[in-house]
Amino acid sequence: MxxxxxxxxxxxxxxxxxxxxxxxxxxxxxxxxxxxxxxxxxxxxxxxxxxxxxxxxxxxxxxxxxxxxxxxxxxxxxxxxxxxxxxxxxxxxxxxxxxxxxxxxxxxxxxxxxxxxxxxxxxxxxxxxxxxxxxxxxxxxxxxxxxxxxxxxxxxxxxxxxxxxxxxxxxxxxxxxxxxxxxxxxxxxxxxxxxxxxxxxxxxxxxxxxxxxxxxxxxxxxxxxxxxxxNLVSGRVVRFTLPDADQVALAGLPGVDSVQTQGGRVAVQTSDSDALARYLLTQTEARDIEITAQNLESVFLALTSEGDEE
CATH class of the missing domain: 3.40.50.300 (P-loop containing nucleotide triphosphate hydrolases)
Incomplete structure (x- = not known):
């Protein structure tokens, strides 16, 4: 052998x-x-x-x-x-x-x-x-x-x-x-x-x-x-720069599942990224907008957070 x-x-x-x-x-x-x-x-x-x-x-x-x-x-x-x-x-x-x-x-x-x-x-x-x-x-x-x-x-x-x-x-x-x-x-x-x-x-x-x-x-x-x-976590993640972002207003938009901020950078998980992008471009001063599919990190955080809530 x-x-x-x-x-x-x-x-x-x-x-x-x-x-x-x-x-x-x-x-x-x-x-x-x-x-x-x-x-x-x-x-x-x-x-x-x-x-x-x-x-x-x-x-x-x-x-x-x-x-x-x-x-x-x-x-x-x-x-x-x-x-x-x-x-x-x-x-x-x-x-x-x-x-x-x-x-x-x-x-x-x-x-x-x-x-x-x-x-x-x-x-x-x-x-x-x-x-x-x-x-x-x-x-x-x-x-x-x-x-x-x-x-x-x-x-x-x-x-x-x-x-x-x-x-x-x-x-x-x-x-x-x-x-x-x-x-x-x-x-x-x-x-x-x-x-x-x-x-x-x-x-x-x-x-x-x-x-x-x-x-x-x-x-x-x-x-x-x-x-x-x-694929276990649906939707996309929209990231953008918006100092003093109104998290309550963003969370209340249709399709938005979660909003996270760090400094002036915001990450929103949503099932309707097109609608969110239109809102950001017409109703806010958001810049550097990025739309990405779910990555392993976002799925990991979502699924383990669900476990914590349980």
Whole structure:
């Protein structure tokens, strides 16, 4: 078998799902972090797992990885329990933080990690896939934050997992670091690996995910392709500059759903952008008028705000 191929395994497809979670519930004291989550991920999918702080994403990921037991519900990963899947080398994770030994080299870190498995991919191969082959002899302690995250990515690739779970993998990276990291992830996913990633960077979800799952207050409130998620909130957003804008008058116009102001800049969500534009041009001194379709950020805010009101 060529080294660029993923291992074929009946275990990965026997259950028909890479992840099959049903009715997950998890509480910490009086706080209900996860409230009845159902999640199914097909082999080969790239799924973005989104939600505001406190939505329950990390708690759900912990249960998928077997780091935490659900109070109710069940989780299967390629037909195994989460810990069983990890023991079989079917799942790996890149978490926000993780203990790295700062006084050994990048290559030595991978060699140490590989010693924990019966069978792994070659060290040079995972260094290449993670984009850090040129720093293999560098001490971990002098690597940048982005390089350390890519080292964690290389460590996750060692067992050649069918499922890779990423929890805020690019937190703290600069723009170039994020671009390089996602280039490595996308190249590896193209080989057939299933990827589930949680992120606060909505542009990452928009650009790299086949599907978006949105959590709010412990529940999944939306699940679909990027286009499907955007279509959940109708209308368009009209942005314009109008110092001392009369928010009450704007909110009372036909079709207007919400009005937000910041300084002299105003953003109005409306189902009748043409009527609003005519009003602005004929009845106000508004300038720099822009009309755009809903983007992922506006949908995210709308759906998670609905969850808060609930």
């Amino acid at each position: 060529e080294t660029t191929e993923l291992r074929s395994s009946a275990e990965r497809t026997a259950a028909g799902s890479a992840i099959a979670a049903s009715g997950l519930v998890k509480s910490f004291g009086k706080v209900r972090a996860v409230r009845g989550v159902d999640l199914s991920v097909r082999p080969g999918e790239i799924v973005a797992f989104l939600g505001p702080n406190g939505a329950g994403k990390t708690t759900t990921i912990d249960m998928l990885l077997g780091l935490s037991e659900p109070d109710a519900g069940s989780v299967r990963v390629f037909g195994h329990s989460p810990r069983g899947a990890i023991a079989h080398g079917l799942v790996s994770a890149v978490l926000q933080t993780g203990g790295l030994l700062k006084d050994i080299t990048v290559r030595e870190t991978l060699q140490l990690t590989a010693s924990l498995f019966a069978d792994t991919r070659p060290i040079d191969e995972v260094l290449e896939r993670a984009g850090i082959r040129e720093i293999g002899d560098r001490k971990v302690g002098v690597c940048s934050g982005g390089q350390q995250q890519r080292l964690r990515f290389a460590m996750a690739l060692l067992s050649d997992p069918g499922l890779l779970i990423l929890d805020e993998p690019t937190t703290g990276m600069d723009v170039e670091g994020r671009r390089a990291f996602w280039s490595a992830i996308r190249a590896d996913a193209a080989r057939g690996r299933t990827v589930l990633f949680a992120t606060h960077y909505l542009d990452e979800a928009d650009e790299y995910a086949d599907r978006i799952v949105l959590m709010s207050r412990g529940k999944i409130v939306a699940d679909g392709t990027t286009a499907e998620i955007k």
